[in-house]
Amino acid sequence: MNINLFSILSDVDTNVLQSLGLPDTTTVALNLTVSQLTELALKRGEGVLTEAEVLMCDTGTFTGRSPKDKFIVRDALTEKAIWWGAINQPIEAKQFEQLHQRMLASLADQSVFVRYVKAGADPRYTINIAVVNELAWHNLFCHNLFIETSADERANFTPDWTILNLPSFQADSTIDGTRQGNFTIINFSKRVILIGGTGYAGEMKKGIFSVLNFTLPRQGVLSMHCSANVGKAGDTALFFGLSGTGKTTLSTDPDRQLIGDDEHGWSDQVFNFEGGCYAKVINLSAEHEPEIYGAIRPGAVLENTRFSPDTRIVDFADQSVTENTRTAYPLDYIANRANPSVGPAPRNLFFLTADAFGVLPPIARLTVKQAMYYFLSGYTAKLAGTEVGIKEPVPTFSACFGAAFLPLHPFAYADLLGHHLEDAEVPVWLVNTGWTGGSFGTGQRIKLAYTRAVIRAALTGALDTVDYQILQPFGLQIPKTCPGIPTELLDPRQTWARPIDYDATASRLERAFRQNYETYENPAGGSTSESLFS
Incomplete structure (x- = not known):
């Protein structure tokens, strides 16, 4: 069918288009x-079709954002x-x-x-x-x-x-x-x-x-770089975390509806900023991430991926262009999604970190002050070998889990978070999806099944009535028992062969947290900087 894609505009649009200059x-x-845009993109040589009739395009010199x-x-x-x-x-x-x-x-x-x-x-x-x-x-x-x-x-x-x-x-x-x-x-x-x-x-x-x-x-609305889902009882959960911490994986739950995977606001409810998902697809498989895999169908867009030789089948393991291969698809490509993309005020917040030092616990309950502090920190760790010159884990901090997108001082967001937490009495959980029993290279990655178990325990209230102990030097409250996870894993110090080595490594990481925190100067001299260490 010959589609006249560039047609004369109707009068109703003239004023708006003139306003664009x-x-x-x-x-x-x-x-x-969608079909018109796909057809024209192909005619103009902007991309090619995969075997599944998905438009696959290259982004050119820049395969990611350029923050500088x-x-x-x-x-x-x-x-x-x-x-x-x-x-x-x-x-x-x-x-x-x-x-x-x-x-x-x-x-x-x-x-x-x-x-x-x-x-x-x-x-x-x-x-x-x-x-x-x-x-x-x-x-x-x-x-x-x-x-x-x-x-x-x-x-x-x-x-x-x-x-x-x-x-x-x-x-x-x-x-x-x-x-x-x-x-x-x-x-x-x-x-x-x-x-x-x-x-x-x-x-x-x-x-x-x-x-x-x-x-x-x-x-007065807290803008957040997080994913969100909601259970059948209307219990909204938020998942914060930098790349590689499991934010998308853990927020995708067959028993809970996805509100969104990346950007949300918290007013008197939680609402998605977006109408779709922009997911990484490196090493994507139907087995491990079936929702994302199933969303790559006609109308979706693939970025910087490549085909298997002599086919039009996407090789998701191919990172010859970039490791940051992605797909963009509308939310209605996810069957188990909230429609509209809103949910009640959250009942649980999860701060995810892939701690490659192996000193943070699988789960810890945070006070409001601690929640503000770890929110400001936005911590995870780069692994040895991921970048040239990195031979051991390196702590990585991104204020509010999204420093690159914060026009205001981080304290503005942390203070607003604190007000929301106090008003709604929402529990906040620090969840380590990284290592235990030692740092990367010595310890073991915490099993995904155990991480899902601690999150499920928090969501169902199973951790509300258990006993807690304090983990030093972080002052974290860690549960003594948790359904679905071996008790000996809950205290990371006890998983190390030499607790004295744990103490030394934990002290180094805690100092890194403090040094990072000191880079923020509260221009208004507000209460945040005065209270988080008290």
């Missing part, structure tokens, strides 16, 4: 269907509000404006894809987003990752934010204030995100996450 000679494809090339416009709105530094680098409004105008001008006599989408499943905090894409597959990515709008919403659409994403456009660092040709720039006053010089689609998703991390806490 597009040249009169730009041809616009507005809100195309992310900027925020410094102006009257942001000057005193943003946590400026290596994460939030300033750029001047004049530089943003000239770059924006050059990007728009480059679209004269060109074709673009425009999509009207939303972020935030709680209608009280939803934002409307107009996405302008140079690539068809990027527009399909936005269809999958953001929340789709209805026909009525599209007919009366007014964007709160605009994303302009042109991978072929290169900045001039000598005049634009960028580090190099690629860039992501957020202008909170203009409500515009500019992305150029990179084909990595995740920059759009994380750009909006950064926006919500700025706007929602100022409304």
